[in-house]
Amino acid sequence: MTQPLTSISGIGPATAEGFVRAGITTAEQLREIGAEAAYGAWIAAGNPPHFIGFYALHMALQGRPWNDCRGAEKAALRKRFDALKAGIAGKAALKDKGRARLDAALDEIGLRAKR
Known part of the structure; x- marks a missing residue:
C-alpha cells in the first residue's frame, strides 16, 4: 500500500502538490529517488x-526537523542546491533558446504564467 507524501513529517499539502506536479505522487517514490533528484x-x-525547501526536504527524509540543519552541513547543502539550480537553469536556457532573456529570467523566478 502506498503512503501519501504528507505522511513524511515536514511535508504539508502545498509541498505535496508541488511534488505531484513534478510527477512524484507517493512517499515511497520520494524516498526512493532521494532529495536531490526530487528537488x-x-x-x-x-x-x-528555495534553499530552505531543499534542505528541509533533506532533513524530512532523514526524519529530522527542518531547523536541525546547521553549520558545515548547511553550507554543503547550499553548494549542492546552487549546483542543482544552475544545472536546471542551464538546461532550460538551452531548451528556450531564442526567447527574450527577460522572459527567461521571469520564468526562472516564477513571475510569469507558464504557457
Missing part, C-alpha cells in the same frame, strides 16, 4: 526553487 524534478516542473 530537481520540483524545479523542472516549474515550482519555485
Whole structure:
C-alpha cells in the first residue's frame, strides 16, 4: 500500500502538490529517488526553487526537523542546491533558446504564467 507524501513529517499539502506536479505522487517514490533528484524534478516542473525547501526536504527524509540543519552541513547543502539550480537553469536556457532573456529570467523566478 502506498503512503501519501504528507505522511513524511515536514511535508504539508502545498509541498505535496508541488511534488505531484513534478510527477512524484507517493512517499515511497520520494524516498526512493532521494532529495536531490526530487528537488530537481520540483524545479523542472516549474515550482519555485528555495534553499530552505531543499534542505528541509533533506532533513524530512532523514526524519529530522527542518531547523536541525546547521553549520558545515548547511553550507554543503547550499553548494549542492546552487549546483542543482544552475544545472536546471542551464538546461532550460538551452531548451528556450531564442526567447527574450527577460522572459527567461521571469520564468526562472516564477513571475510569469507558464504557457
